[in-house]
Amino acid sequence: MFFPLIRCAATLMLACLALTMSAPASADMDKIRQSGSLKVAVYKDMAPFSSDDGGIDVDIADALAKKLGLKLALLPFPAGEEVGDDLRNMVWKGHYLGYGPADVMLHVPVDRFLVARNDKVEIFAPYYRETVRLAYSKDAVPRFDGLDSLQGREIGVEKVSIAAVLLLGEGDGKFRDKVRIYPTAVEALQDLKAGKLAGVLAHRSEIESVLRDDARFGIQQVAFQRLPAQGWAVGMAVKKEARDLAQALQQALAELTASGEMGRIFARHGVQPVTP
The missing domain is CATH 3.40.190.10 (Periplasmic binding protein-like II)
Structure with missing residues (x-):
């Protein structure tokens, strides 16, 4: 006779746990909207994508922020020894000197090995294929x-x-x-x-x-044995639990692509857009 009560209690606990696990995702997005700004990490000295004179990633960051109804807060940073270091410093933890983390980082390789080694981030939304x-x-x-x-x-x-x-x-x-x-x-x-x-x-x-x-x-194009002929895709990264933010950015990117704005951004910098 107690089994139904136990099952009800268990169901309630699971429901509460599910809400707790999903809370950070909406909490992150709510916090971003309350701040009024989208913090976007871009690499320093990576022309034509990002440099002191701007670049493709800088323009994409600005367009994404506007799509979300936010101001852009740009966080340029120097590349570390490995991409994993950059993801730690600029996405999920922050630099030990107090710089970062950002809400989203651009120009992240969309690579299954990188994804497997960095389980604290979500890598998504490829927007260019480099060669x-x-x-x-x-x-x-x-x-x-x-x-x-x-x-x-x-x-x-x-x-x-x-x-x-x-x-x-x-x-x-x-x-x-x-x-x-x-x-x-x-x-x-x-x-x-x-x-x-x-x-x-x-x-x-x-x-x-x-x-x-x-x-x-x-x-x-020159063939090298150690280099994939198709090159590599680059996209974005957010904290693993920031699912709402990832969805919002994915939707914003899709709208920018459909409207032709992504193509115009690349064209301003003399680069042909390459769909991943």
Whole structure:
């Protein structure tokens, strides 16, 4: 005769637990709306996505905030040694110096291995697919027939980058003597435009934003054994429990894409949007 009472009590406890577990999600969104601002973390020195002069991610952050009826509070931050460090500092915990966390972080790789290693965040809403490309001078290389066409010629790369690792290790180091290391890919591309280099290996977005369809230069995909041909998608990250915020941002992004605003944002920076 006590079993029904026990079942009722258990059901009530489970219901209360479910409400408790879901509370932080709505509480986070309510807190954001009460503050009137959406705090968005973007990388420093990642042109054309974010820099002192703005960028694609900065414009996306502003558009998302407006869609949610909020002001934008931008939190630029320097990249850590690993993306996991950035997620800890800017999404779920905050930096030990007191900077962050933000409500959402942009330009997060949408990668299943990264997701598996970072269970305190929700990674979602991919909005661009990045790839590595080779930009080359048509004057220096009138007939392009693969990367070997630039052998013996100077090629620029950004320091501590995927492009640098790939090029320095390609063909047992056969390009190594002619690789020129630059602080940023933008600086390398500017030297390419000035005729000081034959080519630059960099992210497609970096190349497009600097060369801006200049007919003097070609842009080619080059196959590297250690690099996925399709590149990698980037999206957003919020705290794992901030489900309402994630849903609101996903909806806002969908509306920006459908209206053509996302395409216009990329176009302002000379970059072709690539749907993940």
